[in-house]
Amino acid sequence: MTLRLTNTLTRRIEAFEPQVPGQVGIYCCGVTVYDLCHLGHARSYIVWDVLRRYLQWRGYAVTFVQNFTDIDDKILHRAAAEGSSMEVVSERNIEAFFIDMDALNILRADRMPRATRCLDGIRALISELEAKGAAYSADGDVYFAVMKQADYGKLSGRDLSEQQEGASGRTASDEEARKQHPFDFALWKGAKPGEPSFASPWGPGRPGWHIECSAMVREELGETIDIHLGGADLIFPHHENEIAQSEAATGKPLARYWLHNGMVNVGGEKMSKSLGNFTTIRSLLESGVSPMTLRLFVLQAHYRKPLDFTTEALEAAATGWKGLAAALTLNTPAKAEADPAQLPAELAAARERFISAMDDDLNTSAALAVLFELAKPLRALANRLERGDTAATDEAASAPVTDRHALLHELAGVLGLAFTAAERDANATRGQSSAAPAGAAIEALIEQRRAAKAAKDFASADAIRAQLADQGIELIDKPGGITEWIQR
RNA sequence: GGCGGCAUGGCCAAGUGGUAAGGCAGAGGAUUGCAAAUCCUUUACCCCCAGUUCGAAUCUGGGUGCCGCCUCCA
Numbered sequence: 001m002t003l004r005l006t007n008t009l010t011r012r013i014e015a016f017e018p019q020v021p022g023q024v025g026i027y028c029c030g031v032t033v034y035d036l037c038h039l040g041h042a043r044s045y046i047v048w049d050v051l052r053r054y055l056q057w058r059g060y061a062v063t064f065v066q067n068f069t070d071i072d073d074k075i076l077h078r079a080a081a082e083g084s085s086m087e088v089v090s091e092r093n094i095e096a097f098f099i100d101m102d103a104l105n106i107l108r109a110d111r112m113p114r115a116t117r118c119l120d121g122i123r124a125l126i127s128e129l130e131a132k133g134a135a136y137s138a139d140g141d142v143y144f145a146v147m148k149q150a151d152y153g154k155l156s157g158r159d160l161s162e163q164q165e166g167a168s169g170r171t172a173s174d175e176e177a178r179k180q181h182p183f184d185f186a187l188w189k190g191a192k193p194g195e196p197s198f199a200s201p202w203g204p205g206r207p208g209w210h211i212e213c214s215a216m217v218r219e220e221l222g223e224t225i226d227i228h229l230g231g232a233d234l235i236f237p238h239h240e241n242e243i244a245q246s247e248a249a250t251g252k253p254l255a256r257y258w259l260h261n262g263m264v265n266v267g268g269e270k271m272s273k274s275l276g277n278f279t280t281i282r283s284l285l286e287s288g289v290s291p292m293t294l295r296l297f298v299l300q301a302h303y304r305k306p307l308d309f310t311t312e313a314l315e316a317a318a319t320g321w322k323g324l325a326a327a328l329t330l331n332t333p334a335k336a337e338a339d340p341a342q343l344p345a346e347l348a349a350a351r352e353r354f355i356s357a358m359d360d361d362l363n364t365s366a367a368l369a370v371l372f373e374l375a376k377p378l379r380a381l382a383n384r385l386e387r388g389d390t391a392a393t394d395e396a397a398s399a400p401v402t403d404r405h406a407l408l409h410e411l412a413g414v415l416g417l418a419f420t421a422a423e424r425d426a427n428a429t430r431g432q433s434s435a436a437p438a439g440a441a442i443e444a445l446i447e448q449r450r451a452a453k454a455a456k457d458f459a460s461a462d463a464i465r466a467q468l469a470d471q472g473i474e475l476i477d478k479p480g481g482i483t484e485w486i487q488r
Numbered sequence: 489g490g491c492g493g494c495a496u497g498g499c500c501a502a503g504u505g506g507u508a509a510g511g512c513a514g515a516g517g518a519u520u521g522c523a524a525a526u527c528c529u530u531u532a533c534c535c536c537c538a539g540u541u542c543g544a545a546u547c548u549g550g551g552u553g554c555c556g557c558c559u560c561c562a
Contacts, residue, residue, distance in 0.1 A: 270561090313512085
């Protein structure tokens, strides 16, 4: 069995074989740090995190590189707007990026280069391109000449003569005037008065957007890497231009596999900053949505397809996660990773189905189905344990259960589905805030209700339930006369 | 105009030739003083038309609808 992935470059599903057996070099296009990340970023990085975890689980040594674009127009605009500096804006958003990604249980990249720290590599690359005649300078800017690259357009399947230049309505006329061809793009932008700038053979300025990735890839991973990742909206022009630059300089393929994730949509339209229809990861998490709910929501769809973000779908994912979590947290003797060779037939088959699904271009939707099936009996058992069923205690310690539990944990872990510390804390404090004044009042009412129930005065007991319900407090009776409450 | 993608039950979503995974929601039942939770059971001929085939959601052709990209973008 081999992993098969859809390669945008060839437009087909191909068996994945790294250049060096057992080792995989991955470059993932990161964020421009001018603002908080939204759900589109979350999807992209969750999906690629799963790819990385899966490769590692399958035994590959993965080197994962992800950049930060910490200089560009948007950052400068933001800095100007708030009266701070490019560095302040970048640092703040890089910090925020880590907080959000950590919360989503996305593994940190092995190396995280920043554009402003790779200037040497960038300048060197531009010089090489200039020497090879693939670049030209004009008025302090340096542009890449797309017509010099015979196969320009191979990734996005474009024929330049067929394109409507400026179809996106975003071209700057002053820049157009300096270009030899409308699709030429800036490698180096001359600084405008008052802008932060870096010295260069072409005068003070800063790197264009695309060049940083080419330079970083080469510096961190070499001339030809195994996998290059990014959102589908980066195929053109960003990735096309990366290919043009890198391959013009080295004469070698930049990446062997190009993978792209589908967009997150809202009401059928792409979620984006410019449309203003975005939800930040931060605000979603602060609204009480658990990180794992978001992960599950993302992983229930295939990574290449568009994914519509709706509250209904998110709620469905939340309930789904609750079910998986119940199985995951089953109180059973801890067991190390289950040895595949020792697994009972049913579990071995489940493991195989998981692998086949993931091997099939990361079919996480089908892989999740395996998880849910594994989880089902564990949930039932967890429920019996909670009710104080003593037989369940022995059952939970039995080999079939511990094996199943260990396998579920292992496979869920491959998808990055696990309780985060924060989530555990949230669960632990649930119904235990009696120290707070409001909590004390609630506890008092619960005690009253307990007394009423003992006296078979169910009318009073129900009145208390209703009263608390009005305040958004739900009571849950547990075995042994214990009543818990949760704030809705 | 060019390139690419998508259309499966109430919702989300797998399935790429052999008779429809999974999740959510709903319904019926069990259990519970009530409620929640839990358990059991249950709900589809796959956008339309034509074709290939013993057999198609799955292949081919033609439609229809929707989305992304065409120098901000994950």
